[in-house]
Amino acid sequence: MTTTPDRAHARIDLAALRHNAGLLARAAGSARLMAVVKADGYGHGAVASARAALDGGATWLGVHTVGEAEELRAGGIAAPVLVLGPITGGEWGRAAAARAEVAAWAEPGLRAAVEARITGIHLKVDTGMGRLGAVPGDIPALAALAASLGAPVTGVMTHFATADETEGPNAGFMREQLTRFRSAMRQVREHFPGAPAHAANSAAALREPDALLDMVRCGIALYGCSPFGDDPVARGLRPVMTWMSAIASVKTVHSRDSVGYGRTWRAARGTRIGLVPVGYADGYARSLGNRAHVLVGGRRVPVVGTVSMDQLTVDLGPESTEEVGAEVVLMGAGGGERITAEELAELRGTISYEVVCGVGRRVPRVPVG
Numbered sequence: 001m002t003t004t005p006d007r008a009h010a011r012i013d014l015a016a017l018r019h020n021a022g023l024l025a026r027a028a029g030s031a032r033l034m035a036v037v038k039a040d041g042y043g044h045g046a047v048a049s050a051r052a053a054l055d056g057g058a059t060w061l062g063v064h065t066v067g068e069a070e071e072l073r074a075g076g077i078a079a080p081v082l083v084l085g086p087i088t089g090g091e092w093g094r095a096a097a098a099r100a101e102v103a104a105w106a107e108p109g110l111r112a113a114v115e116a117r118i119t120g121i122h123l124k125v126d127t128g129m130g131r132l133g134a135v136p137g138d139i140p141a142l143a144a145l146a147a148s149l150g151a152p153v154t155g156v157m158t159h160f161a162t163a164d165e166t167e168g169p170n171a172g173f174m175r176e177q178l179t180r181f182r183s184a185m186r187q188v189r190e191h192f193p194g195a196p197a198h199a200a201n202s203a204a205a206l207r208e209p210d211a212l213l214d215m216v217r218c219g220i221a222l223y224g225c226s227p228f229g230d231d232p233v234a235r236g237l238r239p240v241m242t243w244m245s246a247i248a249s250v251k252t253v254h255s256r257d258s259v260g261y262g263r264t265w266r267a268a269r270g271t272r273i274g275l276v277p278v279g280y281a282d283g284y285a286r287s288l289g290n291r292a293h294v295l296v297g298g299r300r301v302p303v304v305g306t307v308s309m310d311q312l313t314v315d316l317g318p319e320s321t322e323e324v325g326a327e328v329v330l331m332g333a334g335g336g337e338r339i340t341a342e343e344l345a346e347l348r349g350t351i352s353y354e355v356v357c358g359v360g361r362r363v364p365r366v367p368v369g
């Protein structure tokens with residue numbers, strides 16, 4: 001990409017994604033790597049992300065919905081796919097047709113999966129997340145039922161609630177969940193010897209060797225974000241998405257002039273204001289107004305005024321020389337500077353996951369590398 005002809009786009013660095021997959025595969029040791037590509041690959045594009053992850057060392061793919069599994073198959077991807085989320089009425093046949101494996105945690109799902117001739121069922125244990133999964137006390141009966149139905153149980157799984165919390169009152173809870181999971185694993189394996197076990201998300205895979213088991217399920221780290229909210233680059237990860245736009249208009253304002261809805265910002269001096277044609281409809285949160293920075297020509301400049309639906313304004317500074325067409329990086333690296341998803345998340349009071357997933361449909365994804 002030498003030019004940015006469009007209003008805004010998200011460059012997806014597939015070489016970085018392959019690198020991150022390789023790093024996670026090495027961290028996983030002998031455990032397999034499932035690349036989680038739900039929610040359109042956390043906003044990066046599901047099919048392109050899946051392909052790059054498989055090239056980088058993943059052997060499995062994880063999605064939330066049957067529709068997402070179908071999208072991968074339509075994209076020509078043959079690797080095993082696990083649907084992590086719940087499956088409803090008409091979807092069972094579609095899951096089977098897409099050769100997707102499924103998670104099950106109760107009798108109706110187990111029966112529906114067997115009836116639909118699903119090829120692989122992963123029994124899900126709720127060891128403390130409090131969402132999907134059978135509680136440990138119900139696992140012996142569930143495993144016995146699966147055996148009596150002749151269900152093709154190809155895995156046993158759980159999900160951690162606090163893998164990203166390395167300190168504080170929740171720091172020990174992941175180990176407690178792991179202990180509960182090990183006993184449920186043994187109960188499942190009485191009926192299904194050697195059923196592969198998996199529990200770790202990105203945070204657990206990066207921090208807890210005991211949680212690697214037979215497979216790890218990584219999402220956020222694959223995309224070069226840190227599950228811990230710190231700098232991913234310091235962990236050897238490479239951010240995959242660069243969100244770009246260009247200055248669409250420049251105007252000079254005078255001291256005490258206001259900019260934008262509600263006049264939330266007033267010039268303290270005469271300066272040059274650049275208009276970036278991206279707003280909260282594109283996923284650039286309104287709460288970033290008067291708080292965040294963007295990169296213009298590799299220089300950090302502040303977002304001033306209220307972020308509108310389709311536009312935001314930046315203070316280029318009185319001495320600035322940028323004109324219409326100057327490249328703007330809303331998130332990513334430019335020059336020697338970087339704006340990370342973690343930085344934007346912190347300003348918004350959320351996590352990097354929501355920042356990257358939230359980049360809107362109106363922003364085309366442009367895969368490179």
Ligand SMILES: *Cc1c(COP(=O)(O)O)cnc(C)c1O
Pocket residue numbers: 036038084159200201202203217218219220221227
């Ligand atoms: C989304 C998801 C993951 C991936 O989590 P990350 O924190 O993004 O690595 C793993 N397992 C399950 C069940 C999930 O829903």
